[in-house]
Ligand code: SF4
């Protein structure tokens with residue numbers, strides 16, 4: 279397959295759009311006299327922030343050239359996760375955005391505090407101070423005075439969405455001008471958390487896994503409709519890169535993006551494209567959400583077929599005799615094989631504080647996965663990343 283670099287990409291794609299691409303204004307603070315482009319924009323609920331339906335999730339160390347090309351192509355919505363050791367993506371983002379008017383981009387960051395992974399509930403380590411400290415450190419690395427959205431990250435229980443120390447920290451951050459809006463993210467037990475966000479009267483944006491691979495996507499859709507109805511901005515994640523050729527159906531990212539954006543209650547997506555080729559596909563969706571015949575055919579074949587996407591149902595957490603964080607390990611597997619970002623997988627594995635020997639004491643595995651996965655096989659495969667020096671991966 280022909281390799282696409284920044285120069286080729288700009289020639290073949292961006293300059294093709296140059297007639298109507300100008301430096302975009304992204305929300306009402308930025309004035310009305312700017313020329314509207316032909317890209318598809320939606321508004322993140324009552325925040326009033328207008329963004330193109332495609333943003334950019336910067337998960338790994340990222341490429342400055344790719345981020346610059348994204349900016350040039352009209353992407354104005356960027357998102358990252360705070361404080362991932364070895365990755366340095368925040369420093370990269372700070373460098374790229376140096377000299378870019380701060381109001382011309384929307385930037386969100388996600389702060390995660392320690393939870394009991396088995397119950398999804400917070401531990402005593404999850405304090406107000408810890409949250410604020412992590413946000414301050416992120417701002418420093420990003421070289422920003424504020425983020426547009428700070429997210430309470432990786433919530434999987436209603437109780438955790440209302441964890442008081444986190445809510446107090448977020449309120450303080452907003453008052454201090456370090457965050458314009460408050461959000462919450464979830465990728466397991468999604469309907470429950472989205473309902474909690476909608477009921478809270480506190481969160482202004484919800485970022486949730488939503489894709490056609492989910493067995494419960496109708497419940498996710500209902501929860502998202504309620505959140506949008508109550509004025510929350512809705513950002514869909516884990517939309518495409520969980521696709522995988524393992525199921526022998528060639529992946530079709532534009533079909534998956536269009537599928538989720540057909541739901542008008544979804545205001546934005548932030549696909550984590552990691553090369554120019556992926557970026558070109560994702561950008562094409564910014565202008566046209568109409569499904570082609572082959573995309574429709576693809577969706578028909580893969581809807582509710584899990585691919586690499588862990589459903590986040592959590593049943594394995596109760597079944598595994600060693601109490602392993604199986605869903606997190608399956609997510610690491612998806613990062614490596616679906617997103618092609620082994621460093622991200624390695625980072626996630628390192629954060630799990632796993633015992634050295636995994637799955638060695640069971641004569642047979644007790645886990646009956648909703649996706650019918652052989653989880654031991656996947657665990658043994660992905661855990662090999664622990665022994666790879668991170669310098670080989672970054
Ligand atoms: S073999 Fe299965 S039950 Fe045993 S530790 Fe591994 S995942 Fe858990």
Ligand code: SF4
Pocket residue numbers: 588589590591592593594595604605608646647648649650651653
């Ligand atoms: S049972 Fe399977 S689908 Fe459900 S959370 Fe565990 S790994 Fe994911």
